[in-house]
Amino acid sequence: MPRPFLFPTRITPPVLPIIQGIVQVLFDGIAFGMLLFVMSVGLSITLGMMHFANLAHGVFAMLGGYVTVVLMHKAGVPFLETLPAAFVIVAIVSVPLERFVYRRMYSAKELDQVLLTVGIIYMAIAAAAYVWGPEPMAFALPDYLTRYRDIGSFSFSTYGALLLAIGTVITLVIFYGLERTRFGAMIRAAVDDRRVALGVGINVNRVFTITFAVGSGLAGLGGALGINALGLDPSFPIEYLVFFLIVVSIGGGGTVKGALAAALLLGLCDTAGKYYVPQTGAFIIYVVMLLVMLWRPNGLFGRP
Amino acid sequence: MADALLHIENVRAGYGDAVVIDDIGFSLGEGESLAVLGRNGMGKTTLILTLMGQTNLVAGRMSMRGVRFERSPSNARVAMGLGWAPQERGIFASLTVEENLAVAARAGHWNAARTFELFPSLAERRRNFGNQLSGGEQQMLAIARALMTNPALLLLDEPLEGLAPIIVEEMTRTIRKLAAEGVGFILVEQHTQLALGLTRQAIILERGRIVFKGASQELIDDPSVLVRYVGLRGERGLVPAAPR
Known part of the structure; x- marks a missing residue:
């Protein structure tokens, strides 16, 4: 005796692939969005604090990728164990760059900042090509990250699950650090009003250096995590520049909430576009950005 | 005067190329109080911002307990003992x-x-x-936050501006209490009589220069200088001057 139609125990064939597709897009899109968030949240905060247009943010992401590949290939370090190294090494490398190069340019005109950081991008591209060659780096995820895990009628990649897990942990740590610690309050104070922050004794330069280092380290971590999804070659900083800029402009500078919302939106739209309309999929994100910018010119959470 | 709490001389400062205050000099001892009076736009806030290192200092020396600070960033000045409650x-x-x-x-x-x-x-x-x-x-x-830096000298930039009379009274009592506890302060204020009642010394700024420097009591006793440089605008008389 067949069960009543209204209470199906299994999803019937014509509907199942559609739902599977939606779940797939949601999962992959959010995972990709988390990756974008980890890579670009530092840029959002530092832009909000110093109003410095650091277009070279992607250089740090690329460097993180190379740290991971070199450690894996030359030293045989397992993938997961290279990730903290990518974070720490990139964070350390970013400090002298901020201290000795960027700091002189905080009060410079935006055009000068853009010229400086675009110059740094091209220097980094040339340096990476010189050291590691112009070709994309060969990279293979460890076996356990290439598998799929079936839950009910759906299957999820373990790599996507890793991005989600790390992204979630980092999001929680950032929110806690920013909203619940004294140092986080100092960052927000400096974003609110840098002159008054200085005037009540906050060492804004030091706060900024630490924030910049952590943000750069996160970019490095994102670059390392994302090799599988984004690839790794010397043109990385320019290829993905537009992603960072979209996250920052849609989110609004200086807000972690905004960066998170923008990164997830971007991840979902990009994934959905490539899944449903492969011919024009890569174009969708620009349409979304245009619409958001028309609707809210200062970004979703931006201040006027 | 190297051991004065705050000593500044020949200070000339402004914004960009524009000079707003010129040839400013005075000294304050520990726990002393100074009223900075003058009409709007005469450079009172610029003087405070210059003390905090937030203007373009063209010339002059500034020291705190003998330590020069005119080249130090704002946050270092706070560490030296300046506590700032900004006008805005x-x-x-x-x-x-x-x-x-x-x-x-x-x-x-x-x-x-x-x-x-x-x-x-x-x-x-x-x-x-x-x-x-x-x-x-x-x-x-703003005042509480400045106190949190444990300053030797509070810079109060129009702390009574735009406040309801009852709050002005409360704030005045608080400033008196702070003074009694030995906290020195510089008070920029449009409420002239109030400011004079709260302070021992006063300066009047006119077009960025000091045109009067002396005891606050002098101005209370002989208001003719006040009338000339500040006018009667500031004398709202919300709270009578403190008895001395």
Whole structure:
């Protein structure tokens, strides 16, 4: 005796692939969005604090990728164990760059900042090509990250699950650090009003250096995590520049909430576009950005 | 005068190429108080901002307890003992009242508990964000925040501006209390009589220069100088001058 139609125990064939597709897009899109968030949240905060247009943010992401590949290939370090190294090494490398190069340019005109950081991008591209060659780096995820895990009628990649897990942990740590610690309050104070922050004794330069280092380290971590999804070659900083800029402009500078919302939106739209309309999929994100910018010119959470 | 709490001489400063104050000099001892008077646009706030290192200093020397600081950044001046309550209040909107105090905290007598004792209405709003406060509360928070740096000298830039009369009274009492506890302060104020009642010394600025320097009592006794340079505009007489 067949069960009543209204209470199906299994999803019937014509509907199942559609739902599977939606779940797939949601999962992959959010995972990709988390990756974008980890890579670009530092840029959002530092832009909000110093109003410095650091277009070279992607250089740090690329460097993180190379740290991971070199450690894996030359030293045989397992993938997961290279990730903290990518974070720490990139964070350390970013400090002298901020201290000795960027700091002189905080009060410079935006055009000068853009010229400086675009110059740094091209220097980094040339340096990476010189050291590691112009070709994309060969990279293979460890076996356990290439598998799929079936839950009910759906299957999820373990790599996507890793991005989600790390992204979630980092999001929680950032929110806690920013909203619940004294140092986080100092960052927000400096974003609110840098002159008054200085005037009540906050060492804004030091706060900024630490924030910049952590943000750069996160970019490095994102670059390392994302090799599988984004690839790794010397043109990385320019290829993905537009992603960072979209996250920052849609989110609004200086807000972690905004960066998170923008990164997830971007991840979902990009994934959905490539899944449903492969011919024009890569174009969708620009349409979304245009619409958001028309609707809210200062970004979703931006201040006027 | 190397051991004065604050000593400045021949100070000329402004914004960009424009010079707003010129040839400013005075000394203050520990726990002393100074009223800075003058009409709007005469350079009172510029003087405070110059003390905080937020203008373009063209010339002059400034020292605190004999240590020169005219080239030091704002935050270093706070560490030396200058506590600033800015004219526009400068409350951090995305920080709670508690956080506004915590980010400025330096070891010393003044901590969150003591400032809340001084401003009980802030204690009630400790979890509110800076942008949820009334004008009076913002002003109290600006002063409380400056106290959290445990300053030797408070810079109060129009702390009574735009406040309801009852809050002005409360604020005046608080400033008197602070003075009695030995906190030195420089008070920029449009409420001339109030300011004179709260301070021992006064200067009047006219087009960026000092045109009067002397005891506050002198101006109370002989208001003709006041009338000439400040006019009667500032004398709202909300609270009578303190008896001396």
